[in-house]
Structures are given as structure tokens and as C-alpha cells.
Amino acid sequence: MSMYGAAKALVAPASRMVWPQRVEGVHHVPASGPVILAANHLALIDPLFIGVACPRPVRFIAKQELFDESTLAKKTFARVLRALGPLSVDRRPGQSAQEAMDNSLAVLESGEVFGIFPEGTRSPDGRLYRGQTGLAWLALTTGAPVVPVALAGTERILPPGRRVPSFNRVGVRFGEPVDLSPWRDKAGKAKPRREATDAIMGAIAKLSGQEQVARFAASVKAELEQG
16 A cells, blocks of 8 residues: 555544545545646645545645644644645745746646645635646646646634634535637647636536635735735
């Protein structure tokens, strides 16, 4: 058994006991070959539930904040996520978006499953924000199918200001791969990338039932921090 398989064999039953999970649509994940799982982002712990629900190992390019160990609860989550790896973690300051895309490209070219949160950061209010077009660039460059994923309930487990995680039900729903054929061979053009990304975000919204916002979550968060 691989290290990933061994870790999942321990983590998956424990997570299901603490947070009962309803998983739907797993059959939409191809059994082999490169796949992109594009999910909404509600909480730092989201990768854990995608990893547990997906029948194949999932790779993420994770932000430093995902592995924050400032509290006991966050430390536990961070170590569980590492155990469920392999996660490609960016710990270098100033790493460019292109470097992150290159790392993601390598994952897909090796035939693996790549998990991505196209909003780029957690939703500040539970709505679904505009996706970043790096997602479409990856899909159109590699030809990898994009499976939309909708998470529900994860934002209640450890919301900002809470030190002890709560016990809530979690939903993980996989949808049909998004048809990106209208934009095939157009990865190098900005407008097709935006249109393809919007199509993927629409598929996520359909699965999750979230209201869509035509703004980037990072911009809204910055405004809220400034008061």
C-alpha cells in the first residue's frame, strides 16, 4: 500500500466518524488519467474532505496558510492534510503564479488528479466568487477533464475566531466533467480562458446552489479588512 493509501486508510474513517459525510457523484471522476477537480472553497480544511471522498489520490498546490499551526486544532488539521498528501506546498516567499502553474502542469502531465480552488481563497460570506483563469489554462493546455466539486458544511467546522472544531455534517458532490470543447486549442487567448473558467464556475454553482458573485474573493476580503 502506498503512503497515501496508508494515510487515507487511517484518516478517512476517523474523519467520517467526527464529520459524517454525504458523498455524491464519485462515478464522474475518471478511473485513470489526468483530472482536474475544481471546487468551491469554504474552509481551510476543504482539501481533507476532497481527499477522503475522491477514490484516487489528489494533489494540491497549497498556500502557506493552509498549514497554519498557531492553535492545537489548526495544527491537527495541518498534520492530517500532510498525511493525506502528496501535497505540493509553496513555502517560498515570492513564488510566482506561473511557477505554481508549472507545478500543477507537471502533476497533470504525470497522469494524476489535481485539486484546485479557482476562487483563489476562501469565500468571505459563503457565496461563490469569480474564478481565476489559470484553471482554464491548465485544462485547455493539458486536455485534462475538469470535474466540478461542491463542498457544503465545512465552513461551520472551524470558523474564524473558533478554537475548538464543531461536529457538523459535510457534503461533497462531484459533477459531470465540464464541456470545454468550444475553447479547445485556445489556452493562449485571454477571452477563451475567461469564458471557459466562467463555464466551470457555473457548473460548481449548479452543484452547490451558491449565489455567484462577479468579483474576486480576494478583493472583497481586502475591502472588508480595510473596514
